[in-house]
Amino acid sequence: MSESVNLPALGESVTEGTVTRWLKNVGDHVEVDEPLLEVSTDKVDTEIPSPIAGVIEAILVAEDATVEVGTALVTIGDGSGGGQPADAPAAEAPAPEAPAAEAPAAAEAPAAEAPAPEAPAAEAPAAEAPAPEQPAAPAEQPTAEAPAPEQHAEAAPGAEVPSTDAPAPAEEAPTAPTPPAPAAAVDPAPATAPATEAAPQPDAPVAEALAPAEEAPAVEAPAAGQATPVSEAPAAPAAPAVADSSNAGYVTPLVRKLAHEKGIDLSSLTGSGVGGRIRKQDVLTAGTPSDTETVEAPASAAPAAVETSPLRGTSVPMSRLRKVIAERAVISMQTSAQLTSVVEVDVTLVANFRTKVKDDFLAKTGQKLSFLPFFALAAAEALKAYPIVNATIDGDTIVYPAQENISIAVDTERGLLTPVIRDASSLDLAGLAAQIADLAARTRDNKLKPDELAGGTFTLTNTGSRGALFDTPIVFLPQSAILGTGIVTKKPVVITNDGLDSIAIRSTVYLALSYDHRIVDGADAARFLVAVKNRLEGGDFTGNLGI
Structure with missing residues (x-):
């Protein structure tokens, strides 16, 4: 069944x-x-x-x-x-057909001759079973086989003798491999009709025996040597060739429509589906690669532009700033109990939103919209919910500030400086982007005011801007925590939709929180990180854009 x-x-x-x-x-x-x-x-x-x-x-x-x-x-x-059982008789039929090509009259002549040898004609099907053994056929009727080729040779051009019409197609098949073969396959049917009228009983089994033999070449032509170049041979390799090409570049109608709407060239995408097929999610995240390449450009270009530093082989005294940083780092490590917790965050929605609005954002604010304002906003909101991460220690007292003053680590030629964004939780993305750009520019130009480097309650350091996956930053007293953001990269990730798992290309980033274990426990750090993670993965920043 x-x-x-x-x-x-x-x-x-x-x-x-x-x-x-x-x-x-x-x-x-x-x-x-x-x-x-x-x-x-x-x-x-x-x-x-x-x-x-x-x-x-x-x-x-x-x-x-x-x-x-x-x-x-x-x-x-x-x-x-x-179609399976039809293949079985077809597989048996070509066996007698092969010797029939060598001696066509040997197997079929007895069946087509006068009524006298009707008994052997009725036994013809039995003789066809061992037909592959060529000596068996001539051993039964050597006298009838000898004239049969001559009769076929004469009857083939004349086509006047009705009894030889049936064997004639057998010889026409090898001589004319293209049009005559189907013509011969059609002709024997009416040719056998008069034969069945003359001798109904013997001709019926003969017709039944010939029918599968005539159908067999149509099904099993590739197996037999005669019809291989005519039909099935080119068809067999053609099928897998089409399948391979269709699988390699297959795109569903939904994905193709979405790509057309977004103006994305599908040939430029790398699919995350089965066999590298491009999926809907690949199109939705298509804008992120350029962002990732922009972030990764300094790291990837560095090896090609490496130059020997003039400081190599020299000794120079520490600058005053370097001494201060070194002393503070050592004191912080010796005084506080520091450890680091790390989470991986899927920022695909943030990347898509950023790609969508960055041109308009630049036109209206004059600032490029990077990932850092998103991280700062999510961190500021989480600090309001978990103020222990924003707290400081004053002797035996824990002080909870009324504001989230986020220090931004800026790399300069003189060393690492951390200007402060005041009341960061009150700012939107446009406000944070403006503050970050302004403080970073004035820090590198050495134009900061002294009070702009003081009063920070929490630090944000973007080591991913130089290609780092993540690090374990040091907390500088009197603060109790620092958040390090790694590079935003694209990678295959297992996602679950409606209970079904699949692999998709997603934009991800590692967030590393170093904290002072004297007042911040691991659970506190985890709650803070998960809050930041959920905010970023939600991707809903439309109301926080500020333009």
């Missing part, structure tokens, strides 16, 4: 799927849970396994077709139906 395999439910909100590739062909045997095909939806790319074991009898849905959940995809049976 045969059973249909339907497109299963792929999630609560998924109503249809597109068949992207068939992994099995008609006639293949499959086991339970063996993948049959690949299906793509707007949320996930997945393989559909076989719920039963058996032989594939029919494929009901073509590749690239979009069907609803519950639609029959394929018919699987026990091998007793469909």
